Amino acid sequence: MSPLDLLVATPLGFMLAALAFGGQGRWLILVASPLMMSLAVWLVFLPPDAAHVVGGWDLPLGILLRGDGVARVFVLGAALCAALVGLQALYEFSPQSGGPSARNRGFWPLFYLMWAGANAGFLTTDLFNLYVALEMVSLAGVGLSALGSLQAALRYFLFALMGSLAYLLGVALLFANYGTVDITLLARTAEADAATLMALAVMTGGLLVKSALFPLHGWLPPAHAAAPAPASALLSAIVVKLGFVILMRLWFEAFATLAAPIAVGLLGALGAAAVIYGSIQAMRQRQLKALVAYSTVAQVGYLFVAFPLVAAAPSAAWSGMTLHAVAHMLAKAAMFLAAGLMLKAAPGRDIADLVGLARVMPVTVTAFALAAISLMGLPPSGGFAAKFMLLDAALDQGAYIYAAVLLGGGLMAAVYLFRPIAVAFSGAHGRAVALKAPLAAVAPLALAMCAIALGFFGVAFAELAAIGAPWAQGDAIGGVP
């Protein structure tokens, strides 16, 4: 056995157990959280070339799970998020919460399915397995958002389906062309013929839908805003990241030599547009959770702004890009959980209803504020370290427009994120009442603290993310000197 297998198999086991135990299945999280966290930590400390062939079948027939740097940081980030969100869900979906019991039970199998799918997606290098992982996560995501609004979930489902089909079409094209769909093998043999480029284009299109890059983000805000807080947290933190990780693997690993600067530039431009559009939309929202959801649209934009920077100088921007993804995971999960708690105490769902909450529930508002600091990219936080590294890379390369987007995006985030905080700080006589369960604020606070703490370990993170990175073998991506 290897942690690589266990990271996928264990959540699946928990899913079956949750189905079997029904109403009492929620207590499984008390075992699952520490267990999965230790597995993720074990993965981090494996030797650098850790890989494992499932069932002993060699490539190209078998399934290879590989723990490279990207896999390690994403698995660890996802484990932190899922473990803490799961603990919060124990409170949120308890029978005393007053929600319908189908919703309370339905959450857990979906939760574990998503966790297993995400880990499988981060660890595998086989494009078809990635498809399976993507479907697991998408289905779980649709189910999770259906806990809130059926209409939004249906819309999400249609988008996700189109994305999956496009991706699958690309995989089929590649398989017909090369007889393999393993990324490491493709990296050696891929050539820039029409079929390959076509495959890359449709796969990218499909994955952009999954990761909700502007202008393909339409499904995200309603689905994320309507779901219950723990579900929103998982959707924004983990589900959208899987599409992004597969894109990273495609563009910088499998087809690094084929990636034309124009195409990478286009992704960067879309990312910049997403930052601006998402921020403007977030400023215009009246409801708290809609604001947080649009902030995800903006933050996903940064990940793609990093694409051209990584393509030009991978060693500098790589850690910035991965760190941004992980910091966003932690901060956004914290923010959704905190927002959920704040809305429970507030009389309505609007930002204006948060009056006086800083006095009534200081810990929750602190969690929200710390998460906001990381999302704005202000020091000291993981979000700052990430943006700093990206900005550093952008200015080193003379990419002044991207530098301006990074700085301007941070300012816009400050504009929309300080608005709810200011309302929470206002008013000596708010109408809100304190929650009965003060412990509920622990999970968002812990997540937000992790997002902040990440800012102090930038060097360690950069070293971890660089393990087995595609550019580490040569000077430039794809071994081109």
Place this chain on the structure above:
Amino acid sequence: MNALVPLLLMFLPLIAAVISFALPERLAVWRNAFNILFAFVKLLLIGYLLREVEAGRSVEWRYEFLPGHDFLLRVDSLALLFVTLSVFLWLITTIYAIAYFGRGPNLARFFGFFNLCVLAATGVAISGTAITFFLFYELLTLATWPLIVHRGDEKSLRAGRIYLTYTLAGSAALLAGILWLKALVGPIEFTVPPDLGEVSPIALTLIFILCVGGLGVKAALVPFHGWLPEAMAAPAPVSALLHAVAVVKAGAFGIVRIIYDVYGVDTVAALNLGLPLAALASVTILYGSLRALMQSDLKRRLAYSTVSQVSYIILGASLVGPYAVIGGLVHLVHQGVMKITLFMCAGALANRMGIKTIADINGAGRSMPVTMFAFTIAALGMIGFPPLAGFISKWYLGTGGLQSGAPWVVAVLAASSLLNAAYFLPLIFRAWLLPRTAGTTVREFASAEDWMLVLPAAVTAALCVAVGVMAAWAFSPLGWATRIAETGYLQ
């Protein structure tokens, strides 16, 4: 062992902040005690550092926090000038704040963020690299915002919004400037001035504008001063410390660092950047004084006076002459001591007698003579009466202007002093010589809390006299500023 002292300087306020946040309201006495205790311990630590640095030993702590970027805390003479000022005034203001608020709401939050501000201000002073400086500079923004909106009413929320708009935009400019320069010459460490010979003058000028513009926001340099008068919606201790000392001084201090430790005197002179900055500072000095004259609200008058006075520091730094830089550096301390006195007096007057506008102050000297006496001394110091603190600053700045071939500086100083007199003397006249027309009269020392409210201002007022009279002593602000100039910038 010495390497850990800068870290200790960081952790002391952090622990105090955590204690303040965590203690429930019924243990407020303990919170107050801890706050005063920690401020005292920090002051002792500063005493130790003063001796170490005086003996020529450097004290630093280094940690690589991002690939290729060091987090460096380094205590040098310039850093100590600022740290000593802020730590001492912090102790004073803590005592004052405890009395000022009494048993108001949200005090745990207040003292928690108050301590985070100490941390940030100390960090700004002792950062050894441009990146470290930026970290703390931004932390200062974040930690002060909750203090500005402390009251939670519409006015303070508006002030907080304006404050953030200005300062976050300023920090973004500063970050862009620092990283752009880093892209050209590598990471910037203050003790090792970068070699700027290879860089094009246009890029250097643009970076200078970005950095000084970004720092000028906090230093309330015209036209970036708009936030400061608004921020007076904050409670008096916040105005006193943060908007007269910590925040504006962080900006001014950063400009000194940029001119002397990043660009260096020669580069600034070669690029002809000193004179435009000196001109801008002069405009700010005169504009701030004129606007102060037009205010009818006491705190707003003091706020515009801050706008004006902080630019003395920038004026001194940008003239790049020996006397001018000493004048600028010494004013960093002198202005802080004088302005905090004025604000604490204004707060005490508002708190006890409900005095908010200039007209209210009539006859206040009879009810609160000690407070008004402190106010008078600080105001006279601001105008520049010898031998008070402000006189020393102005004398050195004027001499420095002549020495640097900019005699117009003397005219600016004279005009500013006249304006200072025009807006401070009527206050003094009204308070002492006019009869009390309206409002309450009180006994100055009715309870123990009144002592804590009045005495801090009396102590700093005495200091205004002391730093002027004992200016020749090696550890006086003037002595220390001279030492900085001699050991660092005039070789």
